[in-house]
Amino acid sequence: MPGGVMARGTGDPAPVVVPEVPQSPADTPIARAAQAAVGVRGTAERETWPRPQRCRIMTIANQKGGVGKTTTAVNLAASLSQHGSRVLVVDLDPQGNASTALDVEHHVGRVSVYNSLVEDRPLTEVVTAVPGMPGLSCAPATIDLAGAEIELVPMVARESRLTRAIEAFDVSALDYVLIDCPPSLGLLTVNALVAAEEVLIPIQCEYYALEGLEQLLRTVDLVRGHLNGRLRISTILLTMYDGRTRLASQVADDVRSHFGDVVLRTIIPRSVRVSEAPSYGQSVITYDPASSGAIAYVEAARELAMRSVLSVLVNGGPRLPPSRGPGLPGLPGLPAAVLAVASRGRSERGSAADVRRR
Numbered sequence: 001m002p003g004g005v006m007a008r009g010t011g012d013p014a015p016v017v018v019p020e021v022p023q024s025p026a027d028t029p030i031a032r033a034a035q036a037a038v039g040v041r042g043t044a045e046r047e048t049w050p051r052p053q054r055c056r057i058m059t060i061a062n063q064k065g066g067v068g069k070t071t072t073a074v075n076l077a078a079s080l081s082q083h084g085s086r087v088l089v090v091d092l093d094p095q096g097n098a099s100t101a102l103d104v105e106h107h108v109g110r111v112s113v114y115n116s117l118v119e120d121r122p123l124t125e126v127v128t129a130v131p132g133m134p135g136l137s138c139a140p141a142t143i144d145l146a147g148a149e150i151e152l153v154p155m156v157a158r159e160s161r162l163t164r165a166i167e168a169f170d171v172s173a174l175d176y177v178l179i180d181c182p183p184s185l186g187l188l189t190v191n192a193l194v195a196a197e198e199v200l201i202p203i204q205c206e207y208y209a210l211e212g213l214e215q216l217l218r219t220v221d222l223v224r225g226h227l228n229g230r231l232r233i234s235t236i237l238l239t240m241y242d243g244r245t246r247l248a249s250q251v252a253d254d255v256r257s258h259f260g261d262v263v264l265r266t267i268i269p270r271s272v273r274v275s276e277a278p279s280y281g282q283s284v285i286t287y288d289p290a291s292s293g294a295i296a297y298v299e300a301a302r303e304l305a306m307r308s309v310l311s312v313l314v315n316g317g318p319r320l321p322p323s324r325g326p327g328l329p330g331l332p333g334l335p336a337a338v339l340a341v342a343s344r345g346r347s348e349r350g351s352a353a354d355v356r357r358r
Contacts, residue, residue, distance in 0.1 A: 049083040049301075052308035055171040058178050058234070059196035064212045065183035067204040068239035069093075071274060071284075073180040074101040075294070078283035079301030081136035085175040088127065091141035092162070092192055093182040094148075099140035102130045103281035106140040114144040116165040117191070118151050123169040132286070149187040159227055162191040185219050193223040198234040203255060205241045205248035205267075234307070237300060239268040266300040269293065 060073045070093065077087045091098040091106070092113060099106040105128075106112060115121035116139070123139060130136040152158040162179075171177060178200075179192040193199065199220055203209050217233070224231040236259055242248045256263050268274075271293030277284040284294045 047083065049080070049085065049305035050309045051085055051175045051305075055174045056176050056198060056308065057166065057171070057196045058176065058198045058200050059181060059189075059192040060178060060200045060202065061181040061189055061192065061216065062201055062203070062209075062212070063183055063185045063189070063216055064204070064209050067209050068202045068237075068268065069183070070097045070101065070180050072200070072202045072237060072239065072268075072297075072300075073178045074098055074278075074283045075274075075285055075297035076301045076304065077102075077136055077176070077178050078133060078285040079298045080176055080305065081130075081133055082285065083301070083305070084135070085305065086135045086173060087176045087178065088137050088139065088171075088174050090139045090162075090166075090177060090179045090192075092145070092188050093141055093180055094143055094145035094188075095182070096141040096143070097278065098180045099138060100281065101278040101283060102133075102136070102138045104128050104130060104138045104140045106142050108142055108144070110140065110142055112140050112142040112144065113162075114142055114148055117145075117148055117161045120164075123165050127169075145188065152187050152191075158187060159190050159194050163195040166195050185215065190219075190223065190227075193220065193231060194228045196228075197230045198232055200235040200237060201233065202237050202239045203251075204239055205251045207247065207251075210251065233262060235304065236263045237266075237268065238263065241267045241269050243269070264300055264303050266296055266303055268296045268300065271296075 060069050062069055073089055077089045081087045089098055089102065090113060096106040111121060111125050113126060116123055116126055126139045127137050128140065130138055152161065155161070157164075166177065177196075179196060181189045181192050201213075201216065203213065220231060220233060236255065238252050238255065241252060252267060269292050271284070271291055273288040273291035274284045274293035277287035280287055284291060285297065288294055
């Protein structure tokens, strides 16, 4: 038989086809992984993605912690820069994790975003080129930002301090400004929302990530109505997807059905490599380009770049419709479909716990 060897066992009703070992030395699992790594890392033959006609300023926000805001900001920025875009990451989180992942110094006493917000220092003194990543730069954060919200309270136009800093910076030489927010809806996040034109919301495919979604969308509506009429929710990215759980699939399906084209087709899976990369001062794009997390972030960045050309933005962003069914405590405005997913997940966990107790 061509392409294989037939073998018959005693009493076998049909022959068993044993596939032949590929003759080509390039057709091996290691060779295929290497080919994927070369494609993701970028070479002279890599695809150049379209660049926006003007700089896109995007805030990556979600007051829920641990949903992948910093990871998304860093890896989208790395992917875009490797494919010809000029990107600035503004680290607005006092923890400085985006600065760590991009290998940019953010020790105490260094000039940082804090100095631009509180002391009106120009961003030109703050922005640093990311080593080994042409086209990518970072405005680092230091722990001083932790007290910035208190220091900003008595200042005039405290919600627009970041806007003033970015307007004084020459963004005409950039394609993207990605602002990484802290896990809160305080003054730092409000500053980021006022400074941006677009909001990217990472949503973890779990129940807890849905709880704060309504409050975030209402905050965006308030900022749009009173402080920044240009603000739009342009992108939602599903992160930390675990295909082994039914809840993750249900959350993904229902978020897509409610928000429509705003949700990127690409889903970011759970990946150990994504978690390991920051400890080496790298994004997963450079740490392990062939990993599932790196490939997923590259595809998400590609979608983002293509939307620059297609201008797939929802006018006014997604708004919360009236609930079409009984709500859960604290979630009165979320759509019934999303509430049902959260409710099913909670009941399934309860049932599993009951079985274990028995």
